[in-house]
Amino acid sequence: MTYRIPPRSGTAFALEKGQRLTVIDPEGEQVADLAAFSAADPREAISNGRTIDYASKLFFTTGDLIYSNRSSVMFEIVHDDVGRHDFLLTPCSAEMFRKLYGEDEPHRGCFGNLAAALEPYGIQPDQIPVAFNVFMNVPVDGKTGEIRVDPPLSKPGDTFTIEAKMDLIVGLTACSAGQSNNFTYKPIDYRIE
Amino acid sequence: MTYRIPPRSGTAFALEKGQRLTVIDPEGEQVADLAAFSAADPREAISNGRTIDYASKLFFTTGDLIYSNRSSVMFEIVHDDVGRHDFLLTPCSAEMFRKLYGEDEPHRGCFGNLAAALEPYGIQPDQIPVAFNVFMNVPVDGKTGEIRVDPPLSKPGDTFTIEAKMDLIVGLTACSAGQSNNFTYKPIDYRIE
Numbered sequence: 001m002t003y004r005i006p007p008r009s010g011t012a013f014a015l016e017k018g019q020r021l022t023v024i025d026p027e028g029e030q031v032a033d034l035a036a037f038s039a040a041d042p043r044e045a046i047s048n049g050r051t052i053d054y055a056s057k058l059f060f061t062t063g064d065l066i067y068s069n070r071s072s073v074m075f076e077i078v079h080d081d082v083g084r085h086d087f088l089l090t091p092c093s094a095e096m097f098r099k100l101y102g103e104d105e106p107h108r109g110c111f112g113n114l115a116a117a118l119e120p121y122g123i124q125p126d127q128i129p130v131a132f133n134v135f136m137n138v139p140v141d142g143k144t145g146e147i148r149v150d151p152p153l154s155k156p157g158d159t160f161t162i163e164a165k166m167d168l169i170v171g172l173t174a175c176s177a178g179q180s181n182n183f184t185y186k187p188i189d190y191r192i193e
Numbered sequence: 194m195t196y197r198i199p200p201r202s203g204t205a206f207a208l209e210k211g212q213r214l215t216v217i218d219p220e221g222e223q224v225a226d227l228a229a230f231s232a233a234d235p236r237e238a239i240s241n242g243r244t245i246d247y248a249s250k251l252f253f254t255t256g257d258l259i260y261s262n263r264s265s266v267m268f269e270i271v272h273d274d275v276g277r278h279d280f281l282l283t284p285c286s287a288e289m290f291r292k293l294y295g296e297d298e299p300h301r302g303c304f305g306n307l308a309a310a311l312e313p314y315g316i317q318p319d320q321i322p323v324a325f326n327v328f329m330n331v332p333v334d335g336k337t338g339e340i341r342v343d344p345p346l347s348k349p350g351d352t353f354t355i356e357a358k359m360d361l362i363v364g365l366t367a368c369s370a371g372q373s374n375n376f377t378y379k380p381i382d383y384r385i386e
Contacts, residue, residue, distance in 0.1 A: 048242070049283030049323035052340065054292060058281075059338035069319060071288035088251075088281075090242030095264035099247060126262060130242035142335035145252035147245065 005032070007185035010113030010173035012121060014039060015164045015192065020078065022161040023134045023172065024189040025154040031175035032188040033091045033110040033131040035118070036066070036074050039167035042123045044068045048087045048130040058140060060087060066132060066162075074168060079161035082154045086136035088147065091128065092177035107176050114171040121169045128171075134160050136180055151182035198225070200378035203306030203366035205314060207232060208357045208385065213271065215354040216327050216365065217382035218347040224368035225381040226284045226303040226324040228311070229259070229267050232360035235316045237261045241280045241323040251333060253280060259325060259355075267361060272354035275347045279329035281340065284321065285370035300369050307364040314362045321364075327353050329373055344375035 002024070005011055010033075015021050023032050038044035047069040052058060054067055062080045065073045090096075091114055097106030108116075115125040135152040174188040175181055195217070198204055203226075208214055216225050231237035243260040245251060253259065255273045258266045283289075284307055290299030301309075308318040328345040367381040368374055 043317070043319040047283060047323075049281065050289075053282045053289060056340055057338045058333065058340060069283070069321075071286065071292065088242065089246045090240060090262070093264065096243075096246060099264065124236070126236040128262075130240075140251065140333060140335040140338070142333040145250045145333070147249055147251060 002189050002191045005172065005174040005188045005190070007174050007187055008107060008176040010110060010117045010171060012117035012169060012171045015168040015170045017164050017167050020161055020163045020193045021170060022159050022191050022193070024157065024159050025135055025152070026156060026189050027186045028154055028156040028158070029152045029182045030154065030186040030188060031136040031152055031180045032134040033114065033173045033175055034134050035114055035128055035131045035171040037123055037169045038068065039169050042121065042127065042169060044070050044072065045127060045129045046074055046132060051087065058088065060085060073165040075162040075164050077160070078163045079159060081158040082135055082160065084137050084153050085160070086133040086138040087130065088138060089130065089133060091131050091173070092175065092180070101178070109176045110173040113173050113176065118169070118171050123169065149179045195382050195384045198365065198367040198381045198383070200367050200380055201300060201369040203303060203310045203364060205310035205362060205364045206385070208361040208363045210357050210360050213354055213356045213386045214363060215352050215384050215386070218328055218345070218351050219349060219382050220379045221347055221349040221351070222345045222375045223347065223379040223381060224329040224345055224373045225327040226307065226366045226368055227327055228307055228321055228324045228364040230316055230362045231261065232362050235314065235320065235362060237263050237265065238320060238322045239267055239325060244280065251281065253278060266358040268355040268357050270353070271356045272352060274351040275328055275353065277330050277346050278353070279326040279331040280323065281331060282323065282326060284324050284366070285368065285373070294371070302369045303366040306366050306369065311362070311364050316362065342372045
C-alpha cells in the first residue's frame, strides 16, 4: 500500500526494526524531510554530527548508515535512485521563511508539520533534529564553505529506501520551502514493507 | 582573570547577554568544543542546521551569528585570530573513540566532559548538540563530500571571542580527540569580560 503526503504537509508513523520505508517522488524535484527517533526513548534521534563523523563525508547514499546522537545505527540506506540528499540543514520553518524569504505570514513549514505529526508520540518541537532531507540538493563549495539550495535531481517515480535498525518513530514531509523544490509544491508518496 | 581548562577536560559557566567570552589556545593546535544553551530554557541550544541555513555557508568567523534551534541569535563571533573552525561534528565521545580509533577503554571525551559539566545546570546528555568546535580544522571536498580532520591552524596565544546575544549557559572543553589536536592533549584558556 502506498500512502500520499499532500503538498506542504507531513505525517509520522512507527517503523519497526527490519521494516523498510520507501520514499517516492511521484512528480520529480520534490524534497521529503525525514526525522527519526528511537521508539524506546525519543530523546535518541538521528544526528548529522555523529553520522558525518563516522562516515567522514557529508553526502549519503546506498549502503550508508545513519547514526543517532547516542552513536547507535538508526537506519541503513538500502536503495537510492537519485544519489543526492542533504543532511546539513534544519527543516524549513515559519522563522526561516521570515528570515530568508521575507514572508510576513509564513507557512509553518516542515518544522511545524513535523512538530504537529510527532506531538502524539510525545516528541516536543525542540527535540526535532537536523532532518535527513531526502532528494534535497545542496551543493557545497569546499574552498569557501558556501552552500546553495538547488532543484532536486529526482525525476518522477524515483525512490529512496531505508531499513530500520531499531524500532523507530519516523516523521516525514512533503517539503514546504520554495527554493528546495524548484518553486512548486508537490506531494510525496511512501510505502512500508 | 584567565581560567585554564586542563587537557582532556571541560567546564561550564553562565555567560550573560552582552558579555564576551574569549577562548585562547595557549600552546597552539588545540581544539575547544563550545556548546551553548539558553539560560532561560536549556532546551534551546546552538544549531548547526539553522546557522548553516541562515548564513548559506559551513565555515564561520568574525561577524557571523550563531543561531539556536528556535532561530534566535545566541552569539556573535566578534574576534578570530584563526579563521577556521568546525560546526559539523559532534563532540568526541567514548563511543567515537571505540568506533573510529578502536580503543577498548576509551576516555569519556568532550561529550562526557560536557555532560558532567552541564549536569548541575539541569542539561541532560541527550541535549548536547553539535558543538561549535573552536580551532577545529575540518576541510571539506565539495565534489565528493569527503571530510578530513587536520591539525588546527591555531598558533600559541591565538584567540577567538564571542559576544552573548542572550543569557547563556556555556560548556567548553579542551578537546580529547587525538586526531583533532595533532595528537597531543593541551590545555585551553578562557576569560569572560
